[in-house]
Amino acid sequence: MVVGIDGSRHSVDVLREGARIAQAIGCSLEAVAAWQPQQILLDYGVLERNPELEASQALFDTSKFVFGDDRPDWYTTHSVPGDPAQILIDRSAKAEMLILGTHGHGGLISSLMGSVSRACVDHAECLVLLVPTKRAHSRRELSAHDLVGAAAGTPDQ
Numbered sequence: 001m002v003v004g005i006d007g008s009r010h011s012v013d014v015l016r017e018g019a020r021i022a023q024a025i026g027c028s029l030e031a032v033a034a035w036q037p038q039q040i041l042l043d044y045g046v047l048e049r050n051p052e053l054e055a056s057q058a059l060f061d062t063s064k065f066v067f068g069d070d071r072p073d074w075y076t077t078h079s080v081p082g083d084p085a086q087i088l089i090d091r092s093a094k095a096e097m098l099i100l101g102t103h104g105h106g107g108l109i110s111s112l113m114g115s116v117s118r119a120c121v122d123h124a125e126c127l128v129l130l131v132p133t134k135r136a137h138s139r140r141e142l143s144a145h146d147l148v149g150a151a152a153g154t155p156d157q
Contacts, residue, residue: 002095004088004116005033005077007058010101014131015066018099021129022074031077032091033059034084055079085119092124099129 003018005011015031022029035051059077067075080087092098100117121128 001027001029001097001099002088002091003029003031004084004098004100004120005031005059005062006084006101006116007033007054007062008101010131010133011058011062012065013133014099014101015062017129017131019066019072019075021097021099023072027096028074028076030091030095031059031063031075032087033077033079034082034087035079036081036083052079052081085116085123088116088120089123089125092120092126092128095126097127097129098124099131102130102132 001018001022003015005015018029018031033055035055037051056079059079063071063075063077088098088100098120100120102117117130121130
């Protein structure tokens, strides 16, 4: 199974759902964060960003939040350069399931349209599970109990 991670808070919910399913059916889980070089034009110049570092940090932070310091051996992460939708579609060719959030960090247009999710639903070669942003644990603050439960591999109650 493949989970798309974009660094949004919703990525935690998506990874939790993927981990819950992977553990239940005994399969591997790969978290993927895709990145593209970007420049942000400002009134006073160009701000260079490091999307590769941001993607790697998003994977690290989201994984740590869900699993704590003890990542299961069936879980891997990959930071991959390229278009997020195309990277995930390509990964879907060898996956049993692709798990995504409905909206991410793609800017105003993407957040309104969910363009990566839409492209994956339209073109993925495996089942696609979309985790809505309105899940019960998304509407409340995450607590230490959530971290302990996720780290222990127990699903949310």
